[in-house]
Amino acid sequence: MPAPRKYTSDPSRWPACVRCGSCHPASQQWPEGTVCFYCVRAARNCLGTCAAFGHTGILPGLDPQGRHVCIRCCDVPIEVQCKRCGEENLANDNNVCWRCLLSDRINKLLVGPDDAIPEGLQPLAQAIIGMPRPNSGWAWIHMNQRVPDLLRGLASGDIPLSHEAFDSLPRSRTVEYLRGLLVTHGCLPWRDEHLVAYDRWLAPKIDAITDAEQRKLVDRYTRWHVMRCLRGSSRQGPVTANSFLRAKQHTTLAIQFLHWLADRGRQLNECTQHDVDAWFGGGTSTRGHANNFLYWAIKQRLVRKIAVPWQPHGNGPLASEKDYIEALRALLLHESLPAAHRAIGIMLVLFGQPVSKIVTMRMDAFREGQDGLQVRFGKDWTDVPEPAAAVIRVHLASRPGLSTAANPDSPLAFPGRMPSRTMHVYSVATILRESDIPAMATRSRAWMQMARQAPPSVLADALGISPKTAMRYAERAGTDYLAYATLRWPTGVDEG
Structure with a gap:
């Protein structure tokens, strides 16, 4: 969408532009006729490949067919080369390219007390100056006053180059974005932000517990069980959003259970089976998440002679076959949904993959095979049928x-807006749901369809889930694979 114009069109004062047809000031006479100031600026900032000559650069001219052509193929009287560096690139009205302007700005902001950019910040400076669209970097710095303040603080040493220093700053998206840039380019070491976020969330929760014994129990449970599980998961890869939220839920329900037990006049070591049954039977289904704390308490011998009621695994919502087909048709033909969300939705609908897994996929999970595009979710490569493969190719070729x-060289198939992070799973799920593609219901229908066509263990290997989960969908689909050969149980596979 073109930028709003300061002046309205006035035929009584200015001649009509041969390009846009409007009447604006500061017009110029080109061989093709009168061209307004706004179209001159647009011509100077038209970057692409010449339709006639094949040259890649600024395309100020138009051929008789209305195609954009380079300065060599037209008589447009403008200078397309930066008067500072001589490169043919996007420039401001003074004909200085945005890379030169951005370089000047960064070299000014990041200069240290010794009149040089500190060694630890040089990779950041080079990355910002070398970004493919330097005008975006200029706008980021120029439009957000917090950015130059932070860069000056890093250069002067007022903000030490450490995670602890960034943690002490007022939390904002700008601070986290800059931290992400520093991590991406090696100025700061990588750390799992979900681990840190849980620790930050936990501290006030524990401090708010007034009973000293309860506070001690929750601290012990979270430190030696919940955090230990999260760290173990972090060794296999970044902690997922689902694991982070599950840890918060387990902690919250543990605190609530201890409060509830205290209201009944009991400490944890006095808990009876009657108390446990009353807890699980007297509230909402979310109380079931307290089972994690109770299993830990039993293992630690903090409570005896109780059995935690078995919590059945709910089947969840199921889309009808009609809705399933409509969802697939919408993803293939949608005109306004971004290609990234269409690609995620297609892998959800065709292969029953959860959004949380799809957004973490890397580019090496896709390849062109003999019969077309292939994707790998588990051990094997799986063919992607057309035209779904075409939608995925469009996204992979132009990842945002x-x-x-x-994310200049990101290996992520679905990079997010924050440096080195994927698209946010809940944001993606929300956008799909608003497009009438409910993730859980559609995924369940996809598995119902696949379970009727292949044995559970085959699906488990191909699509990267546990055989137990595959069997559950087969049972729900009513297939006759229940007598299938003994399933293998690979280690480290999530049962979801």
Whole structure:
């Protein structure tokens, strides 16, 4: 969408532009006729490949067919080369390219007390100056006053180059974005932000517990069980959003259970089977998440002679076959939904993959095979049928966010807006749901369809889930694979 214009069209004062047809000031006479100031600026900032000559650069001219052509193929009287560096690139009205302007700005902001950019910040400076669209970097710094303040603080040493220093700053998206840039380019070491977020969330929760014995129990449970599980997960890869939220839920329900037990006049070591049954039977289904704390308490011998009621695994919502087909048709033909969300939705609908897993996929999970595009969720490569494969190819060829310093060479198939992070799972699920593609219901229908066509263990290997989960969908589909050969149980596979 073109930028709003300061002046309205006035035929009584200015001649009509041969390009846009409007009457604006500061017009110029080109061989093709009168061209207004706004179209001159648009011509200077038209970057692409010449339709006639094949040259890649600024395309100020138009051929008789209305196609954009380079300065060599037209008589447009403008200078397309930066008067500072001589490169043919996007420039401001003074004909200085945005990379030169951005370089000047960064070299000024990041200069240290010794009149040089500190060694630890040089990779950041090079990444910002070298970003594919330097005008985006200029706008980021110019439009957000917090950015130059933070860069000056890093250069002067007022903000030490450490995670602890960033943690002490007022939390904001700008602070986290800059931290992400520093991590991406090696200025700061990587850390699992979900681990840190849980620890930050936990501290006030424990401090708010007034009973000293309860506070001690919750601290012990979270430190030696919940955090230990999260750290173990972090060794296999970044902690997922689902694991982070599950840890918070387990902690919250543990605190609630201890409060509830205290209201009944009992400490944890006095808990009876009657108390446990009353807890699980007297409230909402979310009380079931207290089972994690109770299993830990039993293992630690903090409570005896109780059995935690078995919590059945709910089947969840199921889309009708009509809704399933409509969802697939919408993803293939949608005109306004971004290609990234269409690609995620297609893998959800065709292969029953959870959104949380799809957004973490890397580029090496896709390849062109003999019969077309293939994707790998588990051990085996799986063919993607057309035209679904075409939608995924469009996304992979133009992944968003790669024109900034945040994700210049990202291996992620679905990079997010924050540096080195994936698209947010809940944001994606919300957008799909608003497009009438409910993730859980559609995924369940996809598995119902696949379970009728292949044995559970085959699906488990191909699509990267546990055989137990595959069997559950087969049972729900009413297939005759229940007598299938003994399932293998690979280690480290999530049962979801």
